Amino acid sequence: MTTSTTPPTEHRSDEDSHHHPPGYLGDKAKVLARLRRVEGQVRGLQRMVDEDTYCIDVLTQVSAATKALENVALLLLDDHVRHCVADDVRSGSTEKVDEAMQAITRLVKS
Amino acid sequence: MTTSTTPPTEHRSDEDSHHHPPGYLGDKAKVLARLRRVEGQVRGLQRMVDEDTYCIDVLTQVSAATKALENVALLLLDDHVRHCVADDVRSGSTEKVDEAMQAITRLVKS
Amino acid sequence: MTTSTTPPTEHRSDEDSHHHPPGYLGDKAKVLARLRRVEGQVRGLQRMVDEDTYCIDVLTQVSAATKALENVALLLLDDHVRHCVADDVRSGSTEKVDEAMQAITRLVKS
Amino acid sequence: MTTSTTPPTEHRSDEDSHHHPPGYLGDKAKVLARLRRVEGQVRGLQRMVDEDTYCIDVLTQVSAATKALENVALLLLDDHVRHCVADDVRSGSTEKVDEAMQAITRLVKS
Numbered sequence: 049m050t051t052s053t054t055p056p057t058e059h060r061s062d063e064d065s066h067h068h069p070p071g072y073l074g075d076k077a078k079v080l081a082r083l084r085r086v087e088g089q090v091r092g093l094q095r096m097v098d099e100d101t102y103c104i105d106v107l108t109q110v111s112a113a114t115k116a117l118e119n120v121a122l123l124l125l126d127d128h129v130r131h132c133v134a135d136d137v138r139s140g141s142t143e144k145v146d147e148a149m150q151a152i153t154r155l156v157k158s
Numbered sequence: 159m160t161t162s163t164t165p166p167t168e169h170r171s172d173e174d175s176h177h178h179p180p181g182y183l184g185d186k187a188k189v190l191a192r193l194r195r196v197e198g199q200v201r202g203l204q205r206m207v208d209e210d211t212y213c214i215d216v217l218t219q220v221s222a223a224t225k226a227l228e229n230v231a232l233l234l235l236d237d238h239v240r241h242c243v244a245d246d247v248r249s250g251s252t253e254k255v256d257e258a259m260q261a262i263t264r265l266v267k268s
Numbered sequence: 269m270t271t272s273t274t275p276p277t278e279h280r281s282d283e284d285s286h287h288h289p290p291g292y293l294g295d296k297a298k299v300l301a302r303l304r305r306v307e308g309q310v311r312g313l314q315r316m317v318d319e320d321t322y323c324i325d326v327l328t329q330v331s332a333a334t335k336a337l338e339n340v341a342l343l344l345l346d347d348h349v350r351h352c353v354a355d356d357v358r359s360g361s362t363e364k365v366d367e368a369m370q371a372i373t374r375l376v377k378s
Numbered sequence: 379m380t381t382s383t384t385p386p387t388e389h390r391s392d393e394d395s396h397h398h399p400p401g402y403l404g405d406k407a408k409v410l411a412r413l414r415r416v417e418g419q420v421r422g423l424q425r426m427v428d429e430d431t432y433c434i435d436v437l438t439q440v441s442a443a444t445k446a447l448e449n450v451a452l453l454l455l456d457d458h459v460r461h462c463v464a465d466d467v468r469s470g471s472t473e474k475v476d477e478a479m480q481a482i483t484r485l486v487k488s
Contacts, residue, residue: 071213083204090197090227097189103181103238107261110231111268114224117200118268121220122486126479128213134475137467145464149456151217155486156452157378158221158228232376236369244365247357255354259346265376266342267488291433303424310417310447317409323401323458327481330451331488334444337420338488341440348433371437378441378448 071131072124082120089113121155181241182234192230199223231265291351292344302340309333341375401461402454412450419443451485 072079090113096106129148136144182189200223206216239258246254292299310333316326349368356364402409420443426436459478466474 070210070216072207072216073210076207079207080204083200083207087197087200087204090193090200093230094190094193094197097182097186097193100180100183100186103234103242104257104261106180106182107231107234107238108264110227110234111261111264114227114231115268117220117224117227118486120203121217121224122479122483124213124217124220125482128217129479130472130475132213134467134472137464142460142464145460147214149452149459151214151221152455152482152485153452154218154221155482156448158225228376232369232373235372239369240362240365244357244362247354252350252354255350259342259349262345262372262375263342265372266338290430290436292427292436293430296427299427300424303420303427307417307420307424310413310420313450314410314413314417317402317406317413320400320403323454323462324477324481326400326402327451327454327458328484330447330454331481331484334447334451335488337440337444337447340423341437341444344433344437344440348437352433367434371434371441374438374441378445 068132071127071129073131075123075127079120079123082116082123086113086116086120089116118155125151125155178242181237181239183241185233185237189230189233192226192233196223196226196230199226228265235261235265288352291347291349293351295343295347299340299343302336302343306333306336306340309336338375345371345375398462401457401459403461405453405457409450409453412446412453416443416446416450419446448485455481455485 089109093106093109093113096109125148128151133144133148136142199219203216203219203223206219235258238261243254243258246252309329313326313329313333316329345368348371353364353368356362419439423436423439423443426439455478458481463474463478466472
């Protein structure tokens with residue numbers, strides 16, 4: 049799964065080890081559906097603000113959207129650890145563990 | 159600002175005390191601009207996932223969008239406390255303090 | 269409650285407006301009891317680590333202690349807003365609102 | 379490190395796979411030192427409350443202690459993933475990945 053024969057995929061990181069399908073490949077439809085729902089929530093928020101909805105009602109919806117995004121992050125992280133990090137560890141590396149711990153720290157601190 | 163002569167506004171809560179402009183009225187353009195930017199971030203996330211972007215790069219963007227939403231919440235809360243809660247306290251009530259503390263608890267725990 | 273006839277109290281901030289009983293005065297026994305319980309949890313954690321307790325069991329207890337501290341913060345904040353901030357607002361000031369919003373931001377972001 | 383010849387250690391979980399040194403073994407002195415410092419912070423908080431310290435100053439210290447505990451959690455988690463989870467993955471299991479993801483979820487949501 050980490051060989052260079054996998055088809056080229058879009059990505060930003062330039063390390064060779066990233067040239068393989070993302071960990072969320074099997075959950076892609078689910079991740080996209082959740083992100084579309086979050087987009088709908090954020091558009092709903094704009095409508096609420098535009099219509100002078102009471103502050104607390106807007107805040108409740110912001111909390112709901114934030115929680116939904118947090119759950120997307122946890123799903124992506126689960127897939128990443130289960131696939132990319134596990135593959136990397138099995139191949140004898142600890143590079144992806146370092147990287148994953150940084151992402152987890154960002155999530156916990158945000 | 160809390161008189162009953164203010165024009166009727168859209169809101170969900172049905173209490174009479176809510177029939178006045180929301181606390182974020184003076185920041186409406188700013189709140190809307192921030193929400194539009196979050197919407198752009200969430201659409202960007204869908205594009206990233208659609209293009210199989212590396213998990214960690216997606217996660218970094220999810221963290222950025224979450225942080226942006228959190229900042230919208232803090233701006234709304236600031237306006238709410240400064241206007242609606244302060245007006246309510248001055249009028250001798252503590253009802254809005256109770257309600258604001260519940261919203262703050264949701265924010266801190268999310 | 270905000271008169272200058274209240275007995276001098278220990279405090280770190282040097283502004284005159286602080287020379288009055290803290291907002292948590294009525295909840296002092298409750299706050300102290302909760303802090304003693306958190307202290308017990310943190311000592312229990314040291315025992316667990318000293319005895320090589322399994323990582324996940326230690327982590328579960330760290331989460332419990334963190335949540336307990338968060339609840340102490342929410343109780344202190346509730347009392348502060350309800351007493352100190354409300355008194356200040358009634359006296360025509362917004363200084364304590366600014367200060368409280370900074371504390372809330374720290375809590376939400378931590 | 380995961381062989382069954384390691385000396386029996388104190389732990390709460392009863393699964394056989396846990397009968398090996400905890401992931402934080404190499405960081406034990408560091409973890410204990412940090413926990414002792416948190417204990418000191420919590421005792422300091424009791425003193426502050428006992429002396430009627432101004433609410434905001436107490437809240438600032440509660441935030442500092444909470445952040446310190448969060449950092450202990452991240453250190454324990456880092457060691458756990460790097461040692462226990464990695465060993466488990468190398469041995470062909472995913473059991474510890476499931477368990478670690480639950481702990482991470484608790485941390486992110488708290």
